[in-house]
Amino acid sequence: MSVLEVKGLSVSLLRYQKGLRRQTQRVIDDLHLSVDAGEILAVAGASGSGKSLLAHAILGILPGHAQVSGAIFYRGKELSSLRRAELMGREIAYVPQSVLYLNPLMRVGKQVRTAVRTGDPVAVQRAAFARFGLSPAVEKRYPFQLSGGMARRVLVSIAAVSGANLIIADEPTPGLDPAVIAESLSLFRELADRGSAVMLISHDIGSVLKVADRIAVFCAGTAVEIARAEDFEGNGEALRHPYSRALWRALPQNDFTPAPWPVPSSPETSPICPFARGCERATDACFTNRPEPTWLGNRMVRCIHGS
Numbered sequence: 001m002s003v004l005e006v007k008g009l010s011v012s013l014l015r016y017q018k019g020l021r022r023q024t025q026r027v028i029d030d031l032h033l034s035v036d037a038g039e040i041l042a043v044a045g046a047s048g049s050g051k052s053l054l055a056h057a058i059l060g061i062l063p064g065h066a067q068v069s070g071a072i073f074y075r076g077k078e079l080s081s082l083r084r085a086e087l088m089g090r091e092i093a094y095v096p097q098s099v100l101y102l103n104p105l106m107r108v109g110k111q112v113r114t115a116v117r118t119g120d121p122v123a124v125q126r127a128a129f130a131r132f133g134l135s136p137a138v139e140k141r142y143p144f145q146l147s148g149g150m151a152r153r154v155l156v157s158i159a160a161v162s163g164a165n166l167i168i169a170d171e172p173t174p175g176l177d178p179a180v181i182a183e184s185l186s187l188f189r190e191l192a193d194r195g196s197a198v199m200l201i202s203h204d205i206g207s208v209l210k211v212a213d214r215i216a217v218f219c220a221g222t223a224v225e226i227a228r229a230e231d232f233e234g235n236g237e238a239l240r241h242p243y244s245r246a247l248w249r250a251l252p253q254n255d256f257t258p259a260p261w262p263v264p265s266s267p268e269t270s271p272i273c274p275f276a277r278g279c280e281r282a283t284d285a286c287f288t289n290r291p292e293p294t295w296l297g298n299r300m301v302r303c304i305h306g307s
């Protein structure tokens with residue numbers, strides 16, 4: 001049984017247009033994915049594709065006006081708001097994209113100690129700070145006294161000491177120097193190897209590939225493919241969706257080859273494949289049906305030509 005399972009999740013948000021006119025916009029669209037114990041599932045895709053909103057939906061912190069459908073399961077049981085409140089900070093840990101999530105009124109050392117589940121809180125906190133290159137003097141500081149990179153390392157320390165079964169980390173590494181990025185990524189690997197399920201959200205597919213087991217390739221509010229990390233190699237022949245191949249080929253190590261067609265930025269409202277208009281493999285069927293997810297073991301693709 002997966003630790004986290006997301007089934008048919010859709011999220012729409014209200015947007016204010018000119019004046020007071022409001023419009024609902026779909027930002028997550030019929031999303032399916034799961035994360036097992038002991039694995040890192042990376043969620044990678046362009047900026048604005050809905051990755052953070054996915055984390056917010058799982059954690060129950062979407063804006064109040066959000067309309068949500070579909071279901072989210074934690075260890076086989078649906079996540080109600082009551083159950084979420086019980087699990088947050090104990091079984092589920094969150095490394096937010098914004099450092100503003102730190103409590104502005106509490107010294108950061110104490111914030112980490114409060115999250116410690118086993119062992120002496122002070123010793124565990126100090127070990128975490130040492131690991132991430134935070135000097136002992138930092139523990140007495142308040143968040144406003146930290147640089148952005150230091151605040152981010154405090155957030156990663158909180159996840160490290162939490163002993164959570166499910167860790168959702170949203171862009172945990174930007175602004176950090178390469179050694180700390182490598183240390184944070186290896187920490188997530190270690191937490192997964194100890195049995196946690198880790199969802200690692202990033203727009204930087206190149207760096208998460210080093211530690212992830214599977215990658216959910218995100219585009220326009222949904223996962224178009226869930227592939228194994230080892231499928232990202234060579235010219236991308238093992239990848240089954242044209243967008244995953246395009247992302248892979250656009251990486252610096254693969255010569256930055258640009259995508260041959262415009263990439264949709266928000267979910268299509270019409271019932272066609274969102275890629276149909278530029279894809280070299282498109283056939284008539286791609287213009288009449290939106291592809292459903294097709295699973296092959298724990299891999300998935302939403303392309304009728306990809307299975």
Ligand SMILES: Nc1ncnc2c1ncn2[C@@H]1O[C@H](COP(=O)(O)OP(=O)(O)OP(=O)(O)O)[C@@H](O)[C@H]1O
Nearest residue numbers: 013014027046047048049050051052053054063203
């Ligand atoms: N509170 C909100 N109200 C209205 N629209 C929002 C809100 N939060 C996000 N959005 C919109 O939803 C879409 C997805 O945003 P999201 O933050 O999930 O993207 P992301 O994939 O995490 O991007 P990034 O890689 O830049 O962090 C964007 O178009 C964004 O403008």
Ligand code: NI
Nearest residue numbers: 051052053097
């Ligand atoms: Ni984000």
